[in-house]
Amino acid sequence: MPIRPLSLEPGDTIGIVTLGSPPERIEVETGVEMLEEMGFNVFFGRSVYSRDGFLAGTRQNRAADLMDMFANPEVKMILPTRGGVGVAGILPLLDYPLIAENPKIISGYSDITVLLNTLYQFVDLTTFHSLLLVDFNPDTPEYNFNQFFNAVSSPGPIGQIQTPPGIPVESWVPGDVTGPIVGGNLTSLVGTIGTPFEIDTRGKILLLEDTHEPINTVYRYIEHLRMAGKFRDCIGIVMGECTECDESYGRTYKDLINKFIVPLGKPLMTNLTTGHDTYKTAIPIGATVNLNTINNTLTVLTPATTP
Numbered sequence: 542m543p544i545r546p547l548s549l550e551p552g553d554t555i556g557i558v559t560l561g562s563p564p565e566r567i568e569v570e571t572g573v574e575m576l577e578e579m580g581f582n583v584f585f586g587r588s589v590y591s592r593d594g595f596l597a598g599t600r601q602n603r604a605a606d607l608m609d610m611f612a613n614p615e616v617k618m619i620l621p622t623r624g625g626v627g628v629a630g631i632l633p634l635l636d637y638p639l640i641a642e643n644p645k646i647i648s649g650y651s652d653i654t655v656l657l658n659t660l661y662q663f664v665d666l667t668t669f670h671s672l673l674l675v676d677f678n679p680d681t682p683e684y685n686f687n688q689f690f691n692a693v694s695s696p697g698p699i700g701q702i703q704t705p706p707g708i709p710v711e712s713w714v715p716g717d718v719t720g721p722i723v724g725g726n727l728t729s730l731v732g733t734i735g736t737p738f739e740i741d742t743r744g745k746i747l748l749l750e751d752t753h754e755p756i757n758t759v760y761r762y763i764e765h766l767r768m769a770g771k772f773r774d775c776i777g778i779v780m781g782e783c784t785e786c787d788e789s790y791g792r793t794y795k796d797l798i799n800k801f802i803v804p805l806g807k808p809l810m811t812n813l814t815t816g817h818d819t820y821k822t823a824i825p826i827g828a829t830v831n832l833n834t835i836n837n838t839l840t841v842l843t844p845a846t847t848p
Contacts, residue, residue, distance in 0.1 A: 543667045543721075543827040546618075546646045548846040549693045551580035553617035556610035556645075557674060558586040559597040561652045562625020564675060566590060569622055572677035576620075584616055596627045603627070604634035611636075611643045618693065622674040624651025628729070632656070632738050637663045646693050646846065648823075649673050650816045651752075654725030659738045661723065661827035667845050669693060670725050670748070670815060671823035685821045692823035696848040699828075699841035704813065705820045712834035713798070716808025718777040719831045719842065722824060724748035726816060731762045734769045742775040746832050748824060750781030752817035756797055757789035763801055777808040777832040779839065784817040808834045 549555075555576055557569070569590070573583050586606030591598030610619045632655065641664045648669040649657065657668040672681075672689045684705050692699055704710055723745045724730060730749070733739045751759060766772060780802065783794040798811060810832060814820040825845035832839055 542843070543661065543665045544641065544644045545667050545844060545847040546644045548696050548848060549618050549646055552582070554582040554584050554615045556584045556586065556613065556616040556619045557589055557622060558606045558610060558619060559589045559591065559622045560603050560607060560631060560656065561597065561627040562595050562623060563590070563592040563597040564622040568675045568678070572674040575677040584613070586610065589622060595625065600627070600630040600634060604631035607631065608636055608639065611640050611645060616645060618646035618648070620674050621649045621653050624649060624653045624673065626652055628652040629655050629732055629738065632659050640664050640666065648689070648693065650821070651726050652729045654729045655733055655738060657725060657826045658723055658730070658740050662741055665827070667825050667827045669823060669845070670826055672821060676821070682820055688821060688823040692825055692845055694846070696844055696846050698844050699825065701838055701840045702813070702822050704822065708812065708814055708820065710813055710837060710839065711811045712809070712837045713803055713811060714807060714809035715835050716777065717831070717833045717835055718746065718808050719829065720744050720746050720776050721827050722746045722748055722830045723826055725750065725826070727751040727759065727762050728754060731765050734765060740771065742771045745775050746777040746779060746830055747771065747775040748779045748781060748813070748815070750783065750816035751786060752784040753786065754783070755787050755789045756792050756794060759783060759786060759794065760797055760801065763797070772805050772807065775807060778802060778805070778810070779813050779832065780809070780811040781813045781815045782818045808832055810834050810839060813839070
């Protein structure tokens, strides 16, 4: 069974790190202010505001910040400021045995996806495809916060994932499968292929989402995953939204799913609101879920945290 971190409670300390691209200072300040108003203490990594072009400083410094958070007994949860690019560069520099000895909640999406899945694969730690610090702002829907805190603060099973009113999930290929869920941002996951941190989909339910990619590029990434055996090995597929992914040659995201994902014959659910769009479900990476595309449900069966 995966390692479950301790549940988050008011009064706990949240460690803030930047692991990929640099954030805007106002976004960090707004997020920290909201967390403090919610009753949490905040502890900053040294490289939160570092900036070197499209990266938040060196990979060594970003990795050191993350390891400092895992080693700090006062920190209950680690919250990256944003994703961007560059998270994969810190993966070879992490101390995985130390992380296993000091499991903590870590949440995010976008390029943080590669870290979430690596920690599950290397450490067996349940991680959370959910909010980043930049999502803690007044414009974020209450739904997102409810999803987040239900996932990281409830020691019982999360249960059936409920999408926002008016945005139902859709089941395209019928089936009923149960297994750990992995995945996240398509672009980031493709970048792990051929590395020691390549995503393992064997016996898993695979979640994919993306943003700001033209459909012909999304096709390229899906084909790459197919050739790498990731669809062959998985037992079910959940396609999240492709936010602001423009049509290419008259083809839409749904056209792409219908032509290239449906023929794979795996139980298939689409339209899950997770990742980059306005509404964000919270998906615990590594938790056991039931994907029932006959009843059109996605249900988290095992707890994601422990009291």
